[in-house]
Amino acid sequence: MxxxxxxxxxxxxxxxxxxxxxxxxxxxxxxxxxxxxxxxxxxxxxxxxxxxxxxxxxxxxxxxxxxxxxxxxxxxxxxxxxxxxxxxxxxxxxxxxxxxxxxxxxxxxxxxxxxxxxxxxxxxxxxxxxxxxxxxxxxxxxxxxxxxxxxxxxxxxxxxxxxxxxxxxxxxxxxxxxxxxxxxxxxxxxxxxxxxxxxxxxxxxxxxxxxxxxxxxxxxxxxxxxxxxxxxxxxxxxxxxxxxxxxxxxxxxxxxxxxxxxxxxxxxxxxxxxxxxxxxxxxxxKDFKPAFGRQEILNVYGKKIQIFLSKNPTSLNESLKTIVRLNAKNLLLVLNDRIPDGRDVSWIWDADTEEYISKFKNILISGDRAFDMALRLKYSSKAQNSNVKSQNYSSKFKIIENLEEAVFDALIATLKDEILYILPTYSAMLDVRKILTGKKIL
Amino acid sequence: MIHNTKYNLVIGWLYPELMSTYGDRGNIIVLQKRCEWRGIKVEIKLLDLEFKINELKMCDLIFMGGAQDQQQKIVAYDLLKKREALKEMIEDGIPGLYICGAYQFLGKYYREADGKIIKGLNILDLYTENPGPDEPRLIGNIAISPCHPELVSGSHTKGDSDLRQNDNEQALVGFENHGGRTYLGKSVKPLGKVIKGYGNNGDLPAIPDGKSWQAGDETEGAVYKNSFGTYLHGPILPKNPQFTDLLIKIALEKKYNKNIVPNPLDDSLEKCAKKSILQKMKIK
Missing domain, CATH: 3.40.1190.10 (Mur-like, catalytic domain)
Structure with a gap:
């Protein structure tokens, strides 16, 4: 049988x-x-x-x-x-x-x-x-x-x-x-x-x-x-x-x-x-290549992209810590709440985004729950910075719900010799790869 | 703009190390920021295991989140010893926000899935029962329509044609994840009425083998004096700034004994976030 x-x-x-x-x-x-x-x-x-x-x-x-x-x-x-x-x-x-x-x-x-x-x-x-x-x-x-x-x-x-x-x-x-x-x-x-x-x-x-x-x-x-x-x-x-x-x-x-x-x-x-x-x-x-979405490097339009799967508080903290050490300037965060990601996005408030967010030049946020992530960042300015202006988030980051638009917008903002770091949840990582590799640009 | 700079608040966070599993510390972050953006000085008092009662008594606002079962038991042991002080503050109208496990613990008892009874603090007139290991946890996005008069601005205009629109802006949104079903007694009011989700004792579809849980009463959370209990994680405060500001307002008024209106802040991002989740839940 x-x-x-x-x-x-x-x-x-x-x-x-x-x-x-x-x-x-x-x-x-x-x-x-x-x-x-x-x-x-x-x-x-x-x-x-x-x-x-x-x-x-x-x-x-x-x-x-x-x-x-x-x-x-x-x-x-x-x-x-x-x-x-x-x-x-x-x-x-x-x-x-x-x-x-x-x-x-x-x-x-x-x-x-x-x-x-x-x-x-x-x-x-x-x-x-x-x-x-x-x-x-x-x-x-x-x-x-x-x-x-x-x-x-x-x-x-x-x-x-x-x-x-x-x-x-x-x-x-x-x-x-x-x-x-x-x-x-x-x-x-x-x-x-x-x-x-x-x-x-x-x-x-x-x-x-x-x-x-x-x-x-x-x-x-x-x-x-x-x-x-x-x-x-x-x-x-x-x-x-x-x-x-x-x-x-x-x-x-x-x-x-x-x-x-x-x-x-x-x-x-x-x-x-x-x-x-x-x-x-x-x-x-010695020639080990990372698994897909785990520090994987892609080249698109002559620009370098590195994807760090970030699916829970610890992995988001560790991804941010690692890319800040790599002197990252361009960040695209993608937060989804589908079954493989977990339907509950409250975990982002257990990540220590405060520690890292000031280090980036361009931050773009996308995904099904982009606004939740945006709020997390809005409330991530350093505690001692009590200036009312710090509530003005728009100069610090941009929200584009549509993932495809967000990816290309982030690519445009990334200079030739820079790297675009993408930190997605699981389903978002699959989507990002589809957008970047499915267009026959690889 | 005039800032509320002459004020300060002490926020007591009960068991931050143990009762902080579901992103609930976001509530503390949001309370602190929204005070600071207005120039209100904030001190966060971390009240971990074996904290001193006089530290609790210095607090103008109390917050406690939920946690894993094992951790809740450790907390229960510690907090039962300080019950009188907490009860006094709650009776006196010191505002507080109690999420999930903390909310359940304010009630009379919690009956576990195996029937074992865990004694509560017996400060709020409510009790919680877990219907048994075979009954599902109540998990998912939730939206409620608040009952508290200060969360229903324009409640006097009920009957207006725009009421529906208003209702949605006033809705409280979050994410619930609880096994226990909570039933309210007469001396507490619900925090809100469920628009979508389960709430205190949620109505679940009948289970195929014929055994179905009793229909829920469509309530969510509980309000007693200025204490608010709720199942809403999410966390609740970031996407519901009107609720955050109400807690701040009550705390200030109680402390300074006069009417105080917190300065308005730019909540456009918060409104977008709420609108987006309401749309996802297909609530128009």
């Missing part, structure tokens, strides 16, 4: 692409799972040699997956992966279906699956003993969809209890909730990664989520905080503390920003666990 499902799925997917209905990255799997709920389990049973890497966490899944995929591919391993965004059960089933041959065989050495926060417990029911699980972080993201992070963490905890020694867990030591997941696990091997930032601050930022001890609920103390609630933490009450043996030093960092140090250290720790040497890791990653 799975043979029929695979044939049907491949056919449907081909049709879908032919008719331009999208890349067919979720619904062939959706159909397969609704006809045979054990589809994933059975296909994997048929392919016992396939090594499986699962990646979950709020921020950094796509970049971490691409880093790992690059290392494996450069070393001649055969790898397949679920398509970006297709990170629910149906997306994973689709990916397996499209990569298997008619004998239900997956002719690959490794598969990497990015997993949605809510889907991790479900996928662990289907894939009982993955080789690796990377858990990157838990930040506040789309409270309307995911609920609160404590709820997600406790569901993860339950699901991870069932793992056996076939699995190596790669956990972020700097995130207290993630560290806690690795404690008292009987089955899996646990390895920790973190970062060694140049300038840790001593107080967690406003966008912080779990500054409370995951064990006893008291407030955590930080020897240094890197960003949001990530840092070198300990609990004075119950004694829970940051793990000592932590991998913090990749031999190469191909991307900007502290958050990418986390992604890189996670990917490199995994590569080292597989057995890659530092030399091999360096040579694999």
């Amino acid at each position: 799975n043979l029929l499902l695979i044939l049907l799925g491949k056919l449907l997917s081909a049709f879908s692409r032919l008719l331009n209905l999208g890349s067919g990255s979720t619904w062939p799997g959706h159909i397969a799972l609704s006809i045979n709920p054990n589809f994933i389990k059975q296909i994997l049973k048929h392919n016992p040699k396939l090594k499986i890497i699962l990646i979950a966490g709020t921020n950094g899944k796509t970049t971490t997956a691409k880093l790992i995929r690059t290392i494996l591919k450069k070393n001649n391993y055969r790898v397949f992966q679920n398509e970006g965004g297709a990170n629910l059960l149906n997306g994973i089933a689709s990916s397996m279906l499209l990569h298997s041959n008619v004998l239900c065989t997956l002719n690959y050495d490794y598969t990497i699956f990015e997993i949605d926060e809510n889907t991790l417990p479900l996928i662990l029911k289907e894939i009982a003993d993955p080789n690796f699980i990377i858990l990157l972080n838990l930040f506040r993201d789309q409270l309307d969809r995911y609920g609160e992070i404590n709820t997600i963490a406790s569901k993860w905890r339950e699901a991870l209890k069932k793992l056996n020694s076939a699995t190596t867990l790669i956990l972020n030591a700097d995130d207290p909730q993630i560290t806690y997941l690795g404690l008292h696990l009987k089955g899996a091997t646990v390895k920790y990664f973190g970062i060694n930032p140049a300038n840790g601050i001593n107080k967690a930022q406003h966008a912080s989520d779990s500054t409370y001890c995951p064990n006893c609920g008291r407030k955590l103390a930080y020897d240094s905080a890197y960003f949001s609630h990530l840092g070198n933490w300990h609990c004075d009450n119950c004694g829970l503390k940051h793990p000592q043996k932590t991998f913090t030093s990749s031999p190469i960092y191909p991307l900007f920003g502290d958050y990418n140090k986390y992604n890189t250290n996670a990917a490199v720790l995994l590569a080292k666990e597989i057995g890659f040497s530092n030399e091999k890791i360096i040579s694999s990653l």
